[in-house]
Amino acid sequence: MPQPRVYLDWNATTPPVPEVVAAMAEAARDAWANPASVHSFGRSARARVEDAREAVAALVGRDPRDVVLTSGGTEANNLALRGAFSVEGGVLVTSRLEHPSVSRVAEALEREGRARVRWLRVRPEGVIDVEDLGRALSDGPVRLVAVQAVNHETGVVQPLAEVTRLAHAAGARLHVDAVQTFGRIDDVFAGADTLSLAAHKMRGPKSIGALVLRPGVAVAPVLLGGSQERGVRPGTVDPVAAAGLAVAARRARTSPGAWGRVAPLRDALQSALLRMAPGARVHGAASPRAPHVASVAFPGWSGPELVAALDLEGVAVSSGSACSAGTAEPSSVLLAMGDEEAARCSVRFSLGEDTTAGDIDHALAAVTRVLARR
Numbered sequence: 001m002p003q004p005r006v007y008l009d010w011n012a013t014t015p016p017v018p019e020v021v022a023a024m025a026e027a028a029r030d031a032w033a034n035p036a037s038v039h040s041f042g043r044s045a046r047a048r049v050e051d052a053r054e055a056v057a058a059l060v061g062r063d064p065r066d067v068v069l070t071s072g073g074t075e076a077n078n079l080a081l082r083g084a085f086s087v088e089g090g091v092l093v094t095s096r097l098e099h100p101s102v103s104r105v106a107e108a109l110e111r112e113g114r115a116r117v118r119w120l121r122v123r124p125e126g127v128i129d130v131e132d133l134g135r136a137l138s139d140g141p142v143r144l145v146a147v148q149a150v151n152h153e154t155g156v157v158q159p160l161a162e163v164t165r166l167a168h169a170a171g172a173r174l175h176v177d178a179v180q181t182f183g184r185i186d187d188v189f190a191g192a193d194t195l196s197l198a199a200h201k202m203r204g205p206k207s208i209g210a211l212v213l214r215p216g217v218a219v220a221p222v223l224l225g226g227s228q229e230r231g232v233r234p235g236t237v238d239p240v241a242a243a244g245l246a247v248a249a250r251r252a253r254t255s256p257g258a259w260g261r262v263a264p265l266r267d268a269l270q271s272a273l274l275r276m277a278p279g280a281r282v283h284g285a286a287s288p289r290a291p292h293v294a295s296v297a298f299p300g301w302s303g304p305e306l307v308a309a310l311d312l313e314g315v316a317v318s319s320g321s322a323c324s325a326g327t328a329e330p331s332s333v334l335l336a337m338g339d340e341e342a343a344r345c346s347v348r349f350s351l352g353e354d355t356t357a358g359d360i361d362h363a364l365a366a367v368t369r370v371l372a373r374r
């Protein structure tokens with residue numbers, strides 16, 4: 001009998017819902033033209049792109065004119081940061097909790113002499129230190145504050161209401177990476193001046209996402225080319241991916257309740273893991289967290305080794321963020337939280353709206369077998 005396969009890596013990506021696949025198949029057949037072409041073929045493709053823009057605008061509560069479609073979260077973050085520092089100089093305030101598509105851009109902007117970066121202190125519970133943000137903002141003018149909504153590794157929700165108040169009181173622009181947020185928890189990003197999202201984290205396709213601007217906020221383009229996306233993001237938008245994004249974005253408006261239902265499963269999983277592995281700990285357990293994530297340290301084990309062993313047992317999880325998975329790099333998020341040992345021995349279990357109690361039982365049985373090998 002084939003072994004059941006359990007997917008507990010929903011923060012890496014989410015399985016597209018059948019409606020997304022159907023919309024993309026239809027668009028691939030009927031709307032494959034260049035959306036910039038003025039003929040009827042082009043207009044069909046254009047309709048899919050504009051529909052996606054409207055769906056994203058409705059999801060975020062903004063105007064479709066302020067939605068810039070991108071190739072995903074990474075590009076949206078690059079555009080938000082680089083687009084704010086096209087004129088050299090000024091201070092960027094951010095933290096090591098951010099996804100590499102923010103933190104590495106910050107490092108590059110500093111190397112290039114475009115920005116001076118003030119790295120915020122991070123509390124051991126996985127949240128930025130808001131008092132330190134206050135200090136950073138009172139040290140002198142700040143051009144941009146970049147703080148994520150929900151952490152990709154721990155699921156910890158950042159104190160965005162406070163961050164927004166402080167950033168705006170100091171006249172700074174606020175960028176929020178909300179890639180791990182949509183469809184999972186209700187809005188925490190209302191005050192963002194620029195905001196990133198990615199379709200594949202909300203049951204849509206890879207390679208499409210958006211940077212949403214507050215009215216009146218401008219970003220300079222990173223790529224140069226045609227006048228697509230008002231020149232802010234040149235390049236032909238894929239109408240097939242856009243068709244998938246439209247469905248995913250509309251669906252994400254109503255799905256946080258479905259994700260909320262997995263909180264008891266996540267809690268049961270993490271309690272059982274803490275009981276079965278001596279010294280195990282859950283990162284960010286004392287902080288507000290998204291309902292579906294448990295990042296757990298297994299002292300004495302290697303995170304990548306556990307991931308590989310669980311995969312052989314049919315359970316898909318990850319160690320570190322998806323982009324550094326497969327490398328032996330310790331997790332930069334856990335390092336930022338000051339837990340050097342955990343940065344190498346942790347596993348992220350991320351559940352999704354389709355996760356069942358049976359999946360959790362299967363995962364726990366697999367962990368038991370793997371841990372018993374020592």
Ligand SMILES: Cc1ncc(COP(=O)(O)O)c(C=O)c1O
Nearest residue numbers: 072073074099152177179180198
């Ligand atoms: C918080 C966060 N930001 C940005 C990204 C990058 O998004 P994408 O994979 O669409 O480039 C990810 C992906 O893991 C993420 O978790």
